[in-house]
Structure formats: C-alpha cells, structure tokens
Amino acid sequence: MLSSYSHAEVIPFMKDTRINSFDIAHRAGVSQSTVSRALRNSPLVNKETREKVQAIARELNYTVDKNAANLRSQTTHTIALLLFEDPTADDSLINPFFLSMLGSVTRAAAERGYDLLVSFQQLDQDWHNEYEVAHRADGMILLGYGDYTTYADKLQQLAEAKAHFVIWGPMMSGQPGHSIGCDNRLGGYEACKHLIASGRKRIAFIGDHSDSAPEFLLRYQGYCDALREAGIELDNNLVTNAANLESAGADAIKNLVSNNEGIDAVFTASDLIAIGAIKELQHQNIAVPEQIAIIGFDDIPAASYMHPPLSTVRQDTQLAGKLLVHKLIQSIEGEQVDSELIKPNLIVRASCL
Amino acid sequence: MLSSYSHAEVIPFMKDTRINSFDIAHRAGVSQSTVSRALRNSPLVNKETREKVQAIARELNYTVDKNAANLRSQTTHTIALLLFEDPTADDSLINPFFLSMLGSVTRAAAERGYDLLVSFQQLDQDWHNEYEVAHRADGMILLGYGDYTTYADKLQQLAEAKAHFVIWGPMMSGQPGHSIGCDNRLGGYEACKHLIASGRKRIAFIGDHSDSAPEFLLRYQGYCDALREAGIELDNNLVTNAANLESAGADAIKNLVSNNEGIDAVFTASDLIAIGAIKELQHQNIAVPEQIAIIGFDDIPAASYMHPPLSTVRQDTQLAGKLLVHKLIQSIEGEQVDSELIKPNLIVRASCL
DNA sequence: AAACGCCATGCATACGTATTCAATGAATAT
DNA sequence: ATATTCATTGAATACGTATGCATGGCGTTT
Numbered sequence: 001m002l003s004s005y006s007h008a009e010v011i012p013f014m015k016d017t018r019i020n021s022f023d024i025a026h027r028a029g030v031s032q033s034t035v036s037r038a039l040r041n042s043p044l045v046n047k048e049t050r051e052k053v054q055a056i057a058r059e060l061n062y063t064v065d066k067n068a069a070n071l072r073s074q075t076t077h078t079i080a081l082l083l084f085e086d087p088t089a090d091d092s093l094i095n096p097f098f099l100s101m102l103g104s105v106t107r108a109a110a111e112r113g114y115d116l117l118v119s120f121q122q123l124d125q126d127w128h129n130e131y132e133v134a135h136r137a138d139g140m141i142l143l144g145y146g147d148y149t150t151y152a153d154k155l156q157q158l159a160e161a162k163a164h165f166v167i168w169g170p171m172m173s174g175q176p177g178h179s180i181g182c183d184n185r186l187g188g189y190e191a192c193k194h195l196i197a198s199g200r201k202r203i204a205f206i207g208d209h210s211d212s213a214p215e216f217l218l219r220y221q222g223y224c225d226a227l228r229e230a231g232i233e234l235d236n237n238l239v240t241n242a243a244n245l246e247s248a249g250a251d252a253i254k255n256l257v258s259n260n261e262g263i264d265a266v267f268t269a270s271d272l273i274a275i276g277a278i279k280e281l282q283h284q285n286i287a288v289p290e291q292i293a294i295i296g297f298d299d300i301p302a303a304s305y306m307h308p309p310l311s312t313v314r315q316d317t318q319l320a321g322k323l324l325v326h327k328l329i330q331s332i333e334g335e336q337v338d339s340e341l342i343k344p345n346l347i348v349r350a351s352c353l
Numbered sequence: 354m355l356s357s358y359s360h361a362e363v364i365p366f367m368k369d370t371r372i373n374s375f376d377i378a379h380r381a382g383v384s385q386s387t388v389s390r391a392l393r394n395s396p397l398v399n400k401e402t403r404e405k406v407q408a409i410a411r412e413l414n415y416t417v418d419k420n421a422a423n424l425r426s427q428t429t430h431t432i433a434l435l436l437f438e439d440p441t442a443d444d445s446l447i448n449p450f451f452l453s454m455l456g457s458v459t460r461a462a463a464e465r466g467y468d469l470l471v472s473f474q475q476l477d478q479d480w481h482n483e484y485e486v487a488h489r490a491d492g493m494i495l496l497g498y499g500d501y502t503t504y505a506d507k508l509q510q511l512a513e514a515k516a517h518f519v520i521w522g523p524m525m526s527g528q529p530g531h532s533i534g535c536d537n538r539l540g541g542y543e544a545c546k547h548l549i550a551s552g553r554k555r556i557a558f559i560g561d562h563s564d565s566a567p568e569f570l571l572r573y574q575g576y577c578d579a580l581r582e583a584g585i586e587l588d589n590n591l592v593t594n595a596a597n598l599e600s601a602g603a604d605a606i607k608n609l610v611s612n613n614e615g616i617d618a619v620f621t622a623s624d625l626i627a628i629g630a631i632k633e634l635q636h637q638n639i640a641v642p643e644q645i646a647i648i649g650f651d652d653i654p655a656a657s658y659m660h661p662p663l664s665t666v667r668q669d670t671q672l673a674g675k676l677l678v679h680k681l682i683q684s685i686e687g688e689q690v691d692s693e694l695i696k697p698n699l700i701v702r703a704s705c706l
Numbered sequence: 707a708a709a710c711g712c713c714a715t716g717c718a719t720a721c722g723t724a725t726t727c728a729a730t731g732a733a734t735a736t
Numbered sequence: 737a738t739a740t741t742c743a744t745t746g747a748a749t750a751c752g753t754a755t756g757c758a759t760g761g762c763g764t765t766t
Contacts, residue, residue, distance in 0.1 A: 018486065018722090020721095020722055020723085021722070021723065030746085031745065031746045032722090032724095032746090033724080033725080033746060033747080033748095034745060034746075035723095036722095036723065036725085037725090037745095040724085044743085044744075045745080046743080046744060046745090049744085049745085061479070063486050063487040064487065064722085064723075065487060065488050065721085065722050065723070066487050066488050067420050067423040067424040067429070067488045067722080067723090068424050068488075068721070068723040068751090069723055069724075070751095071418075071424050071721090071722080071723075071724095071750095071751050071752070071753090072722075072723045072724045072725080072751055073724060073725090074751070076420070078470075099455070102455070102471075103452070106471050106472065110472060110473060115472070115489065116470065116471050116472065117468055117469065117470060118455075118459050118469050118470075118471045119468070119469065120459060120460065120463060126414070129414055129416045133371065133416050134417065134419050135418050135419050135752095136419045136468065275658060282660075300654075301653075301654060302658035305628060305659055306658055307635075307659070307660030371752090373751095374752070374753065375752085383715075383716085384715065384716045385716090385717095385752090386716060386717075386718095386753095386755075387715060388753095389752095389754055390715090390754085390755090397713085397715085398715075399714060399715085402714080402715085417753075418752050418753070420751080420752080420753090421751070421753040421754090422752080422753055422754075423721095423753090424722070424723090424751090424752080424753075424754095425720075425753045425754045426721085426753080426754060488722095707766105708765105709764100709766080710764080710765075710766095711763090711765095712762085712763085712764095713760105713761090713762085713763100714759100714760090714761090715758105715759085715760085715761105716757105716758085716759080717756105718756095718758100719754100719755090719756090719757105720755095720756105721752105721753090722751105723751090724750095724751090725748100725749090725750095726748090726750105727746105727747090727749100728746090728747085728748100729744105729745085729746080729747095730744085730746095731743090731744090731745105732742085732743085732744100733740100733741080733742075733743095734739100734740080735738100735740070735741085736737100736738080736739070736740090
C-alpha cells in the first residue's frame with residue numbers, strides 16, 4: 001500500500017486526510033506493522049518501542065479505524081441486541097422490562113469491550129445473514145417475549161447456520177441454542193407460598209397458562225406446586241386465562257370475584273395484569289390487601305409506584321444482562337456454553353400484607 | 354484483487370469461505386463492479402442485468418460485507434446514541450424518560466436505514482475520536498440530562514473537530530451544535546395556567562430553578578409567565594428548590610405546607626418530584642387533588658399508575674426521536690440544520706381535578 | 707459517411723489495517 | 737570460531753467492496 005509517506009515529498013502539515021497507522025509509523029521511525037502490533041499491546045514488540053508508539057498515537061489523537069481493522073481481522077467486536085416486541089403492545093411503547101434489560105446488556109457489553117447494536121426485528125428476516133454474515137456483529141442476543149413456538153424453526157435455522165446467539169427466555173426442551181432465563185416456576189412457587197404463609201386460603205391465578213406462553217405456564221406450575229405442598233386442592237374455578245394486559249387483568253378479576261366466594265389472594269402472571277386487577281378491585285371497593293392480597297411478576301417500575309405498592313417477583317435484569325453478554329462472547333470465542341436459570345426474588349410490598 | 358474465480362480452476366462447491374461479490378459476478382456472468390452497482394440499485398446498470406444479479410444474490414443468500422463496504426466508502430451508516438446518566442441516579446437504573454427516547458430513536462434510525470450503536474458515556478472521553486474518527490459511526494446523538502454547563506466546553510471541542518452531533522435538551526444561547534428539545538417554558542406555562550383556570554390561587558413550584566439546570570429553570574419561568582398573565586403575584590415562599598428525586602419532592606412539600614397557609618396547588622419540575630410530593634401529602638392525610646392539586650412534568654410510565662393518576666406535561670418522545678435522527682442525518686449529509694423546539698402536551702389526570 | 711453522444715459494462719485501484727514470512731542482529735551453545 | 741536460538745522488526749499481502757476511468761457498441765445528428 002502507498003502511504004502518504006511512501007511518497008517521500010508529501011509535507012506533513014498539508015495532509016487533509018485522516019491520520020493513519022503509517023503516519024504514526026513515520027513519526028515513530030518504525031514500520032506500520034510495528035505500529036499495529038504496538039497499539040494492540042503485542043508482546044512481540046519491544047516494550048520501549050511499544051510505549052513510544054503509544055505515546056505518539058495518543059499525542060496525535062490517533063484512533064484505529066474500526067472498519068479497516070474489522071475487515072482485516074474478519075471480526076467486529078460488536079454484539080447485536082435484537083428485540084421482538086409483544087405484538088399486542090402499543091406500537092409506540094416498549095415493554096418496560098425489556099428496557100431494563102437493555103440497560104444492563106449495554107453495560108455488560110461495554111465492560112467486555114464490545115459495541116452494542118440495537119434493533120427491532122421482525123420474525124421474517126434472516127438475522128444471521130443480516131448481522132453475522134454481513135459482518136455487522138459477531139453474535140446476537142434475542143430478546144423476545146411470550147410465544148416462542150412461532151419462531152422455533154427460526155432458531156433451528158440459526159443453529160444450522162452456526163450463528164452465534166443467546167436467547168432470553170424459558171428453556172424449552174429440544175430448543176436449539178442457549179438460553180438465559182428466570183426460574184419462572186420457582187418464582188411462582190415462592191409468591192404463592194408467601195401468600196399461603198400469610199394465612200390466605202383461596203388463592204386465584206390470573207394469566208395465560210397455555211403451551212404457547214411457556215414463561216407464564218411455568219409461573220402457573222409454581223403456583224400449583226405451592227398449593228400442593230400446602231395440601232390445598234387446586235380449584236380450577238380460581239384459575240383464569242388472561243392476556244398480558246392491564247385490561248385483561250381487570251376483566252379477569254371481575255369474573256373471578258363475581259363467580260366465586262371468599263377469594264382472599266391472587267397471584268398474577270405479570271405486573272401489568274396485577275395492576276389492572278388492583279384498579280378493578282378498588283373500583284369495586286374491595287380492599288387490597290385487606291380483603292384480597294395480590295402478588296405480580298416482573299417488578300416493572302410502576303409496581304412500586306402503585307397504591308398500594310405491588311408485591312411482585314423480580315427478575316434480576318442486571319445479572320441477566322451480564323450472563324447474556326458473557327455467554328454470547330463465550331460462544332463467539334468457540335467455548336462451550338450452557339444455558340442457565342436465574343433465581344427470582346420475591347419483593348414484598350403492601351399489596352400482600 | 355484475486356477472487357476465488359480469477360484462479361480459473363477453483364471448484365465452486367469446494368469453497369469454504371464467505372460468498373463474495375466476485376462469486377455473484379461469476380454466476381451472473383458479469384464483473385464485480387456491475388454486481389456492486391446492481392446491488393445498490395444503481396441506474397448505471399441495465400435494468401435486466403440489475404434484476405438478474407439481485408436474483409442470484411438472493412438465491413445464494415449473499416449479503417454485502419459491511420466492513421468492506423464501509424471501509425471503501427468511508428462511511429458507516431451507523432448512528433451512535435450516547436447516554437449520559439443523571440449522576441444522582443442509582444447506577445443500576447436508567448431514567449425511564451431516556452428509555453422511551455431510546456425506543457423512538459431506535460425506530461427512527463431503522464426507518465432511515467441506519468444502524469444504531471448504544472453506549473453509556475463518561476464526560477472525560479473523546480467521543481468524536483472514539484466514534485466518528487474511528488469509523489464506528491457517522492454521527493452522534495447526545496442524550497444527557499440536567500447540568501449542561503459541565504460539558505459546554507466539550508461541545509465546543511466537538512464543534513471544532515467538525516463532529517456531527519445532535520443534542521437532546523434545552524437550547525442554550527451560544528451553545529455549539531444543534532439541539533432538539535421540548536419547549537419547557539411553554540409546558541410550565543400551560544400546566545400552571547391550567548391550575549389557575551381550575552380556580553387554584555396559591556400555586557407552589559418545586560424543582561431546581563438554578564442556572565445549572567436549564568430545563569427546569571425554563572419550566573419555572575413558564576410557571577412565572579402564567580402567574581403574571583393571571584395577575585397573581587409571585588410568592589417566593591412558594592418556590593422551593595429540589596433535586597430530581599422522589600425523596601427531594603417529599604422533603605420539599607413537607608416544608609412548603611408546614612411553612613405556608615393555603616397552598617392549593619403544586620407544579621413540579623418533574624414527575625419524580627411530583628410522585629414524592631404526593632406520597633408525602635397522602636402520608637399527612639392531605640387530599641390530592643381536593644386540597645392540593647398537582648401537576649408534574651415528563652409523563653413517565655409511573656405517572657399514569659399513581660393513585661391518583663398524575664397530571665403531567667408530556668414530551669413527545671416519538672417526535673423527538675424522529676427529529677433527532679432526521680436532523681443528525683441531515684447534518685451528516687452536509688445539509689443545513691436548525692435546532693427545534695417540540696411542543697409539549699398537558700395530560701390532565703385526576704391529580705389536578 | 708463521418709462525427710458525436712450516450713448507455714452499459716469492465717478494469718484497476720484504494721480504503722486502513724492485521725498478520726505471515728523473511729530478515730536482521732545479538733546472544734548463547736558447541 | 738561456528739552453529740543455533742531468540743528477540744525484534746519490516747516488507748508484502750489480503751480482507752471485500754465502491755468507484756474513477758476507459759472502452760465498446762449503438763443510435764442520432766450533421
């Protein structure tokens with residue numbers, strides 16, 4: 001390559017283009033190769049030379065060109081965070097839980113020296129091609145919600161293409177790839193167990209406990225575990241399906257209390273549902289938690305602002321973000337990666353006292 | 354360059370490397386140049402040829418290598434979103450308002466065909482070098498909060514380096530660069546005007562109205578405007594400084610009501626402050642809105658979940674995100690860019706009825 | 707028929723770096 | 737003194753694309 005300085009007569013201060021490694025090399029009296037190595041702290045180059053080169057680079061405010069470096073090394077040092085929205089949500093809003101996750105992923109990536117590319121995605125796109133093959137990113141974090149069955153084959157494709165990716169969500173048996181997820185069943189169990197321990201007897205469940213919502217289904221199963229353990233028989237009349245919406249929660253609790261006697265607690269599959277339920281109960285002048293105690297799931301910011309503040313099961317998004325990033329990088333670096341479940345924490349607030 | 358196919362005898366199905374534009378060229382019976390042009394939909398290449406090339410590329414699942422393309426064209430088609438956190442906030446949390454903004458910026462960037470790089474930043478870093486010079490991004494969106502004076506000289510540096518950037522926040526006179534911001538003064542004016550129109554007479558203000566918090570100062574000035582217009586004299590006893598925290602709001606209202614008689618409304622510089630104030634008032638058994646009406650600012654998600662739901666001034670983050678992205682791209686493309694103020698919307702909820 | 711212009715394409719090159727390979731000198735072993 | 741290793745460096749090259757320039761063919765004008 002012809003550097004600016006391989007034409008001997010180019011005058012330095014006339015340069016109008018970007019400073020490159022040849023310029024540094026010239027200033028340092030070494031070759032471009034040495035500059036490249038020195039800046040990456042390679043032990044191949046003598047310590048003194050290394051420091052001299054680094055000093056000059058700093059002085060000239062030189063920064064390695066990412067595109068060139070990436071092209072040459074066939075890597076990107078970038079992670080793509082692909083978000084899939086809950087299709088039922090308002091187009092203009094992002095699920096608050098995702099946002100919290102996004103924050104922690106951003107931090108974790110930065111700590112590991114990776115750039116983070118954020119994008120909303122549709123299911124019909126070819127992520128592997130668009131990101132990895134196109135050399136935009138070395139790997140992907142998939143942050144979806146709910147109905148994983150709709151993209152099971154998508155994951156299969158990714159795995160076959162040897163894509164590097166990590167999924168946030170429940171681990172499904174036979175699902176390709178690696179997941180990091182909250183132990184939803186344990187969370188449901190602990191919430192329900194707490195309600196039982198505080199003396200509640202007739203505990204309802206609101207949420208989508210069908211196969212198409214594995215996360216919610218697991219929370220439901222945890223609820224069942226706790227009841228069984230306490231010797232309380234499961235009453236199917238107290239179990240109501242509901243979408244992950246405030247309004248669905250309100251409708252569900254309305255039906256529950258009008259069709260059943262003596263309900264004294266509710267465990268809901270999400271905070272959104274719980275909030276809807278609380279509002280409806282207050283509307284009906286049923287006291288929360290005195291008459292009916294409520295525990296939600298997720299610990300979205302609004303939970304603590306509710307009146308009464310909503311007890312809930314918190315997913316540790318800090319840890320989740322870290323794990324997602326670390327495991328993805330492991331996978332990119334060719335190491336063996338295992339899926340992992342994160343322990344949830346029950347946050348007791350006024351809604352279940 | 355030596356393509357795989359310039360060595361005549363390489364057998365196609367033995368290739369193990371990435372498919373490149375030479376491969377497509379070979380398959381299409383054209384040159385690599387034509388492939389490059391065809392894929393970018395250049396009118397220079399005949400329509401039939403173009404479609405043929407595109408079809409083959411699609412069939413072979415070929416994607417242009419972003420690094421190579423970027424290196425050659427000296428561009429990135431990427432925008433960096435740099436977040437500066439409120440230093441008073443818990444390290445693990447992100448300001449919910451930022452998150453909403455992040456969502457809309459992400460969308461807007463995608464619509465314009467730009468990738469989005471997200472990062473938290475410290476003030477002591479050289480963003481221009483790290484992002485633009487390093488060819489990670491073509492420009493930056495700065496999303497800060499509050500104390501802009503601390504980085505005024507930073508902006509000056511950026512401007513001198515001819516960096517491309519757009520700032521979210523108040524327009525300060527003499528400030529370099531372009532800002533998109535909410536018309537904070539108008540928002541404060543409308544909030545206060547609404548309180549007056551509903552018959553409130555003694556209206557307090559809580560928030561940092563010092564020079565170091567220009568956004569809040571402007572909201573305060575709007576409050577003053579409305580009072581003046583209504584012929585109500587400004588009572589400095591009703592104006593209290595407070596940081597942008599729930600606890601500060603609680604402390605402030607406590608002092609206000611214990612030191613003053615007959616306060617019947619409060620306009621706060623942010624929702625967080627308002628929420629703290631409401632909680633404190635309820636704690637003191639002062640009815641909101643019957644005895645004291647409250648209006649906040651920002652419309653964070655929790656505002657609508659409060660009890661009573663909090664009236665507030667909403668900043669249109671959808672529009673803001675779009676404008677930030679559009680203006681930044683304009684600037685990148687060398688066009689003239691003007692700063693712009695966004696009209697806020699008063700959201701009337703139960704807290705000020 | 708000659709001259710000209712336009713359309714479509716190909717050739718050659720440069721973007722800026724990381725890395726392989728070879729070369730140098732010094733130090734050590736024989 | 738010669739052979740061998742080691743430490744350090746430089747020369748050359750490839751990563752995959754976009755684009756300036758040159759070319760060839762064809763239609764239009766004079």
